[in-house]
Amino acid sequence: MATAAASVPSRSATAARGRGRGIWAVVGLVVIVLIAWEGVKFIGGTPWRSPGFIPGTPVIWNPPFRFPFASDLNLPHVWNIALIFFEPWQRGADRNVAQFLFDAALYTWKEAFLGFALGTLIGLALATAFVHSRWLERSFVPFVVASQTIPIIALSPLIVFALGAKNVVSIVVIATYLTFFPVTIAMIRGLRSFDPRAMELMRSYAASRNQIYWKLRLPASLPLLFVALKIAATASIVGAIIGESTGGINDGLGLVILTFNQYYITGPEKLWAAIIASGLLGITFYLLVSVVEHFALRGRTRLTLG
Amino acid sequence: MTAPTDQPVVSLDGVGKTFSRGDQETTVALEGIDLRIGRGEFVSLIGPSGCGKSTLLRVIGDLIHPTVGTVLVNGKPAARARLDRDYGMVFQAPVLFEWRTIAGNVELPLEILGKPAAERKDRAKEMLDLVDLGGFAGHSPSQLSGGMQQRVAIARALAFEPALLLMDEPFGALDEMTRERMNAEVLRIWERTGTTIVFVTHSIPEAVFLSSRVVVMSARPGRITKVIDIDLPRPRSEDTRESARYFELVTDVRESLRQRDGTAAGVASASRTMAEGVVG
Numbered sequence: 001m002a003t004a005a006a007s008v009p010s011r012s013a014t015a016a017r018g019r020g021r022g023i024w025a026v027v028g029l030v031v032i033v034l035i036a037w038e039g040v041k042f043i044g045g046t047p048w049r050s051p052g053f054i055p056g057t058p059v060i061w062n063p064p065f066r067f068p069f070a071s072d073l074n075l076p077h078v079w080n081i082a083l084i085f086f087e088p089w090q091r092g093a094d095r096n097v098a099q100f101l102f103d104a105a106l107y108t109w110k111e112a113f114l115g116f117a118l119g120t121l122i123g124l125a126l127a128t129a130f131v132h133s134r135w136l137e138r139s140f141v142p143f144v145v146a147s148q149t150i151p152i153i154a155l156s157p158l159i160v161f162a163l164g165a166k167n168v169v170s171i172v173v174i175a176t177y178l179t180f181f182p183v184t185i186a187m188i189r190g191l192r193s194f195d196p197r198a199m200e201l202m203r204s205y206a207a208s209r210n211q212i213y214w215k216l217r218l219p220a221s222l223p224l225l226f227v228a229l230k231i232a233a234t235a236s237i238v239g240a241i242i243g244e245s246t247g248g249i250n251d252g253l254g255l256v257i258l259t260f261n262q263y264y265i266t267g268p269e270k271l272w273a274a275i276i277a278s279g280l281l282g283i284t285f286y287l288l289v290s291v292v293e294h295f296a297l298r299g300r301t302r303l304t305l306g
Numbered sequence: 307m308t309a310p311t312d313q314p315v316v317s318l319d320g321v322g323k324t325f326s327r328g329d330q331e332t333t334v335a336l337e338g339i340d341l342r343i344g345r346g347e348f349v350s351l352i353g354p355s356g357c358g359k360s361t362l363l364r365v366i367g368d369l370i371h372p373t374v375g376t377v378l379v380n381g382k383p384a385a386r387a388r389l390d391r392d393y394g395m396v397f398q399a400p401v402l403f404e405w406r407t408i409a410g411n412v413e414l415p416l417e418i419l420g421k422p423a424a425e426r427k428d429r430a431k432e433m434l435d436l437v438d439l440g441g442f443a444g445h446s447p448s449q450l451s452g453g454m455q456q457r458v459a460i461a462r463a464l465a466f467e468p469a470l471l472l473m474d475e476p477f478g479a480l481d482e483m484t485r486e487r488m489n490a491e492v493l494r495i496w497e498r499t500g501t502t503i504v505f506v507t508h509s510i511p512e513a514v515f516l517s518s519r520v521v522v523m524s525a526r527p528g529r530i531t532k533v534i535d536i537d538l539p540r541p542r543s544e545d546t547r548e549s550a551r552y553f554e555l556v557t558d559v560r561e562s563l564r565q566r567d568g569t570a571a572g573v574a575s576a577s578r579t580m581a582e583g584v585v586g
């Protein structure tokens with residue numbers, strides 16, 4: 001009996017093990033991608049040379065086929081991508097690619113975060129208006145939805161023109177534009193996701209509309225809010241990068257991607273490094289929101305995303 | 307509360323409620339309800355599903371507006387009484403706010419009433435002690451069992467000392483053992499606080515054990531078919547459940563429930579019984 005009781009895992013232990021499995025799944029997936037990547041190059045890539053950029057090093061493996069998509073130009077070796085992080089970002093530069101990307105990512109993140117915060121506030125305000133007025137909801141939700149069917153690529157030059165090129169505000173506006181939508185849609189549902197009997201309870205206390213909002217609607221909506229915030233976090237990064245590449249901003253991942261794109265022929269690994277940096281920035285922002293969620297929803301039922 | 311003691315806490319006159327869905331489909335949920343409930347009474351509403359007992363409770367609590375008839379609570383229209391916070395509500399589910407602690411849940415109505423923090427804290431402690439959950443103030447709702455959560459809901463409903471406690475099948479989701487314990491608990495609280503209670507249930511033994519009067523309802527349309535005085539001595543205990551009179555009354559209620567179709571004469575006599583049944 002004692003051993004049976006001891007072997008029953010506590011709730012937190014189960015959760016920890018679940019997290020552990022999740023981490024292993026991620027590691028496993030990365031390993032599989034790397035193996036597939038190098039496997040394709042092994043079968044049909046450019047002749048393999050030892051890692052690094054010393055020209056004229058001997059060929060150590062000559063693949064039997066030549067797949068165009070697996071050439072060193074299109075699909076550089078993963079070790080060369082890894083090594084590029086420690087090279088100067090351009091000839092004679094004092095920062096290496098890793099530092100350069102880190103600074104650019106930080107800059108992009110600041111813009112994205114402003115857009116994220118602003119978009120969240122706008123989304124919350126819109127959803128609050130919509131759940132209190134059927135009329136507003138019916139009139140304006142179609143426009144909110146339509147706003148997202150316009151490709152941001154088409155819209156961002158307009159915003160940059162209107163607010164002036166090289167203006168960070170235009171980047172923030174683009175990031176806002178991409179983030180207010182998931183928050184609005186999720187919160188229209190979230191602010192109505194309370195238990196109907198809880199509303200009867202509040203009415204039996206003769207609670208005011210304000211009290212109902214702050215003490216019932218908003219707290220009840222938090223699980224859905226965090227689902228939306230996770231989507232908004234990654235969308236804001238995408239928005240900021242697109243804004244930077246079209247807005248002539250002299251910093252940020254958007255510019256880095258543009259630059260490395262132009263010099264792709266001479267250093268394809270750098271563009272891959274920038275792509276990895278963009279992905280890591282998105283993941284980091286997502287995890288940051290998850291951490292806040294963890295504390296905000298302590299002891300509550302949580303919705304899982306994806 | 308200087309209302310004269312002979313004034314009923316609840317007074318329903320010719321109350322009817324018709325729900326209309328779409329153009330033609332209408333449901334008569336309540337029809338011709340006359341009922342007076344005196345101060346300190348414990349009245350149960352019992353009847354088959356769809357007899358409108360929960361609707362009637364919500365009409366008294368001003369959560370549903372009647373189509374016809376008048377509803378007075380403490381001599382005021384129900385809406386006024388709601389704004390005066392004369393009601394406490396307890397539902398079948400505890401409906402605790404999971405983002406609040408147990409004490410936080412009990413404090414909720416006091417917050418809405420704008421009571422100062424110190425008073426809220428004292429009052430929540432007092433109420434949790436009343437339902438024997440004094441040690442759980444800092445816990446979160448999910449850490450408590452169903453029966454414990456329902457006791458928190460009762461503590462919350464009583465926190466602002468409402469004149470009238472409305473309970474909608476509060477123990478319907480609990481197992482039989484817990485339900486009997488909760489029955490004893492609610493009687494103890496009722497005896498200590500003197501609150502008037504209207505209690506919706508579909509359990510005959512529960513209704514008889516708890517109530518001073520049992521109001522029997524029939525379905526489609528929801529009507530009162532009979533009002534049965536429960537003259538079991540108080541305080542009631544587990545022995546009460548084994549007394550001969552208890553079984554007689556249970557049989558009485560059961561037979562009243564069986565006569566589904568109350569004739570017009572039956573309803574009239576029921577109303578008369580009710581008029582006589584006003585307790586001071």
